[in-house]
Amino acid sequence: MQIYDVIIIGTGPAGLFTGICCGGEDRKVLILEKNLSAGKKLLLSGAGQCNITHEGEIRDFFNFYGENGRFLKHALFNFTNSDLLDFFRKRGLDFISTDNGKIFPATLKASDVLDILIQECEKNKVQIKYNEAVMEVRYNESEEIFQIKTKNRKYKSKKIVIATGGKSYSTTGSTGDGYIFARSLGHTIEKPLPALTPIYIKNYPFKELSGISFENVPISLWRENKKMRTTFGDVLFTHKNISGPGILNFSRYVMPGDTIKINFVGIEDIEGFRRDFIEDIQSNGKLLVKTILREYTLPKRFIDKLLAIVGIGEETTGAHLNKKKRNKLIEMLTGFPMIVEKLGGFHLAMVTKGGVSLKEVSSKTMESNIVKGLYFVGEVLDIDGDTGGYNIQAAFSTGYVAARNIRGNLSAQKM
Ligand SMILES: Cc1cc2nc3c(=O)[nH]c(=O)nc-3n(C[C@H](O)[C@H](O)[C@H](O)COP(=O)(O)OP(=O)(O)OC[C@H]3O[C@@H](n4cnc5c(N)ncnc54)[C@H](O)[C@@H]3O)c2cc1C
Numbered sequence: 001m002q003i004y005d006v007i008i009i010g011t012g013p014a015g016l017f018t019g020i021c022c023g024g025e026d027r028k029v030l031i032l033e034k035n036l037s038a039g040k041k042l043l044l045s046g047a048g049q050c051n052i053t054h055e056g057e058i059r060d061f062f063n064f065y066g067e068n069g070r071f072l073k074h075a076l077f078n079f080t081n082s083d084l085l086d087f088f089r090k091r092g093l094d095f096i097s098t099d100n101g102k103i104f105p106a107t108l109k110a111s112d113v114l115d116i117l118i119q120e121c122e123k124n125k126v127q128i129k130y131n132e133a134v135m136e137v138r139y140n141e142s143e144e145i146f147q148i149k150t151k152n153r154k155y156k157s158k159k160i161v162i163a164t165g166g167k168s169y170s171t172t173g174s175t176g177d178g179y180i181f182a183r184s185l186g187h188t189i190e191k192p193l194p195a196l197t198p199i200y201i202k203n204y205p206f207k208e209l210s211g212i213s214f215e216n217v218p219i220s221l222w223r224e225n226k227k228m229r230t231t232f233g234d235v236l237f238t239h240k241n242i243s244g245p246g247i248l249n250f251s252r253y254v255m256p257g258d259t260i261k262i263n264f265v266g267i268e269d270i271e272g273f274r275r276d277f278i279e280d281i282q283s284n285g286k287l288l289v290k291t292i293l294r295e296y297t298l299p300k301r302f303i304d305k306l307l308a309i310v311g312i313g314e315e316t317t318g319a320h321l322n323k324k325k326r327n328k329l330i331e332m333l334t335g336f337p338m339i340v341e342k343l344g345g346f347h348l349a350m351v352t353k354g355g356v357s358l359k360e361v362s363s364k365t366m367e368s369n370i371v372k373g374l375y376f377v378g379e380v381l382d383i384d385g386d387t388g389g390y391n392i393q394a395a396f397s398t399g400y401v402a403a404r405n406i407r408g409n410l411s412a413q414k415m
Contacts, residue, residue, distance in 0.1 A: 014378025015163030021403030023124030050110035166352025194349030285319030
């Protein structure tokens with residue numbers, strides 16, 4: 001049986017890029033993929049447009065991966081957002097960025113990103129075998145060889161890279177198999193949980209306001225009457241839950257039973273807002289409360305709903321708004337409390353929080369500290385980034401440093 005130099009499991013961005021950076025005439029590199037084609041999740045990314053990375057200094061990226069961002073420091077510095085864009089620019093694909101810093105291919109087609117990755121695999125003599133679901137990975141310590149069993153046959157390799165992704169959107173092939181392989185080789189798995197997922201609210205009051213969104217408003221998380229954290233972000237009402245980038249990013253920290261408070265007026269200085277609002281009401285006694293609220297650039301349908309929730313009649317004027325209802329209205333505008341019923345499941349989550357414990361993997365090389373020659377790249381690791389291109393960037397950067405180490409050439413030039 002032929003012995004490969006490297007076998008990579010998975011053709012997501014992490015697996016393909018590791019392959020490209022490992023490949024070459026003099027190396028036998030093979031990628032095994034369970035699907036009939038490559039990069040199914042990559043094709044879905046950014047609604048098919050692929051938000052590949054984010055603008056800005058790479059040192060600012062670490063803040064966008066929750067508590068585990070520090071692990072990525074070395075990988076991100078060694079393969080930055082600029083390196084990633086250069087790689088594709090050199091191969092004819094240009095990029096555009098949105099106002100909020102998200103970077104997409106100028107063609108707005110995820111398939112253009114994938115096509116280049118596949119072409120580069122071919123160029124670098126990286127073989128890809130489809131319809132090859134890996135069932136088992138074993139390490140023969142005396143021979144220092146990995147044995148891989150797929151549903152069709154057996155393979156042997158000197159090094160193995162697990163690039164099987166997380167557990168979300170399982171129809172793309174990411175079904176959590178990598179966790180099973182990692183565990184069987186002695187690794188600890190931090191409990192996989194859905195992240196970047198919508199949040200379901202008990203007695204959700206905004207069902208009929210589906211489609212209404214609020215830009216960059218303060219969102220705070222409360223647990224047992226204690227404020228845990230506050231962030232700014234966009235919030236979207238859907239007919240079943242609350243979503244939007246601000247909520248998706250926040251979902252990493254949220255548990256059922258928590259309270260989320262949204263400051264719909266977007267003004268952080270609540271006491272200042274209270275003073276201004278009371279003044280507005282008092283000096284516009286003849287105006288309807290709903291008209292006064294329109295000045296705070298709130299959507300009309302939202303104002304109507306809020307007034308109904310607080311019990312303020314549509315025809316109530318500033319002069320007729322009693323103190324109790326006015327205070328309630330201010331509270332709802334600046335910190336509308338919603339009790340979390342549950343988080344969206346893996347079928348809705350864009351990424352998986354948890355995965356292969358970072359304590360047992362080298363942050364410099366992505367090599368296992370337990371089994372020599374075993375590597376983990378991409379989302380299979382206990383890494384989950386915010387929306388905005390941070391997850392795909394992490395897949396490329398971890399793939400790059402793993403491949404560089406595999407090649408045993410630390411001065412490898414940027415691809
Ligand atoms: C709807 C959606 C939109 C997204 N949009 C963005 C975005 O715009 N920007 C961004 O940064 N991130 C986005 N993400 C997240 C991003 O796509 C992932 O973080 C990224 O694809 C992870 O790359 P990966 O290579 O680690 O794993 P994956 O892309 O999940 O690839 C893993 C591969 O391994 C294969 N595999 C698994 N098990 C086996 C096995 N046993 N044998 C053989 N093959 C196997 C799978 O079939 C799959 O092809 C999005 C995710 C979703 C679901």
